[in-house]
Amino acid sequence: MMNNTKKRNIICTAILAVIVLALIYFANNYLDAYIVRILNLCAIYTIIGLSMNLINGFTGLFSLGQAGFMAIGAYTVAIFTLPLDMRSTIFYMEPMNPAIAGIHLSFVPALLLGGVIAGFAAFLIGAPVLRLRGDYLAIATLGFSEIIRILLTNLQSITNGALGINKIPDNANNMWWSFGVAIVILILTALLINSSYGRAFKAIREDDIAAEAMGINLFKHKVMSFVVGGFFAGVGGGLYASLLGTVDPKQFYFTLTYNFLLIIVLGGMGSISGTVIASFIVTCGLELLRTFDEPLTVAGYEISLFRPGFSMVIFSLLLMIIVLFYSKGLMGRTELTWDRIFNFFGKMKSKKAPKSTEGGSTK
């Protein structure tokens, strides 16, 4: 019995993997560029959603620094993958700092470097702040995110300041890259969460006093979770820069973090599968909501509500509705496993079964 369900789960996972790969292949080759771009954005938002859920959902730390970590990863990729011959034309206000002007990295090392620098930044901000409890962390990380943005605006010779960097090679606009990295990070997150360390993170979330009484060093584990989260967000940010082909400090306002907050709240704080589902819903939803930003004329009468910015009103309303009525999100803290799916359909069947016999008796 045990072996049968295990076998079934392995087969289902294999089938799913094949379907996903086929879909990526199909989408990459046959869908139009606009849709591919949105799908890539979905994958990148999944990565950053997962990184935020690791910190907020699984370890129970209230951090709002995701935009900052993303910015670090994004700029690292932008700076180091920018072709050498284009650098002088892009950095026309002030030439690039000679220390980095001659360094060019290919995409993967740049992506990893972005993650490492973001992880290191997470360590620097986490070391003093993670000794505090609760709301202080949210405020400090929010501040951190803004500091990063201001640094990016003012380090003219490194980041090209407010002008930003464009013409970044668009590696991530290929679904194999964005989805490949997203799948790797998804698997790593799942492995981490189900390891002894993941259990320790969850223990801290559940009750930090009890966790400490069970011999878990709170500070050390909080820093670990924070650094891993920062690393993943940095990698996600690198992909983001490569997908958009351009970075500038304004993209990384702290309001960007709220997109990921929405994703993890909608998906469920502490659910990996919930994060994946919510990333797709939120990313596509934000794209669909754009129609509300354009003037709409119905029968010669212009509806005055539809103007730039209206989509954000709807976005905020949706967030409020979720918090009020679905405070646990789509998945809560549970995961969408094969066992659950089959149990669900099993229940549907058993519910249907008595109905059909009823139907039979009336006949």
Added chain:
Amino acid sequence: MTPDNKSINETIDKNIVLRTENMTMQFGGVVAVDNLHLTIREHQIVALIGPNGAGKTTAFNMITGVYTPSSGKIFLHGEDITGMSPDKITRKGVARTFQNIRLFKDLSVFDNIIIAKHFSMHSNIFSATLRLPGAVRAEKKMREESEELLERMGLADVKDAVASSLPYGQQRHLEIARALATKPELLLLDEPAAGMNPQETEDLTASIKQIQQDFNLTVFLIEHHMDLVMEISDRIYVLDFGQTIGKGTPAEIQNNPRVVEAYLGVDDDAEN
């Protein structure tokens, strides 16, 4: 003569698991615990009793590192552990339960137990995440030990249940099991029988005795159920408003006029 004396002193000292010297805790102007001297010897069951607000849990919190004493020292096997962090003290072999149950509510019974073994795992986060051989071995060992402990504590058939779904008595039991999972030498129980009916209290009394013998433990407990305290304790300390008003064997405590006064006389006066 001198060396002989010294060796005698040493053997006596080795028997002492926990010793506090002048342990004092002040919250602002309130002295919650005043100059508490405790001596807990190996394999003893020692009780700390006293009316509500006497400072018993504060004493526990100082021993386990939740609070740093305002003054005084705490020694575990002669080593000064005053002001050490709770996780460090747990790793030194002191485990505890809480007065108001603090389980990892949303996690399974099994996870509650295995989390208490996390600190004993020496693999780092990378090898644990990537399932490298060392980490896999450690994980397997932790799982086996947890299963065994659950079996022994009679919780094996609820191991997949969410901790908060257990009935109250079982939650208390699970908390003790979780403390045991850290493989302690000294077990601190903060009101283990709180909210239990007489029958459950009796069962718990037997089970504490059994656990003490099976796991070769020293037990230090706070309790209000006098039947339980008098039956299992080797020694009793009595606190009242932070002051130690009595210490000794159960028989000595029962005949101590100050203790009787604290439990009966003063309360009556206060009410009148």
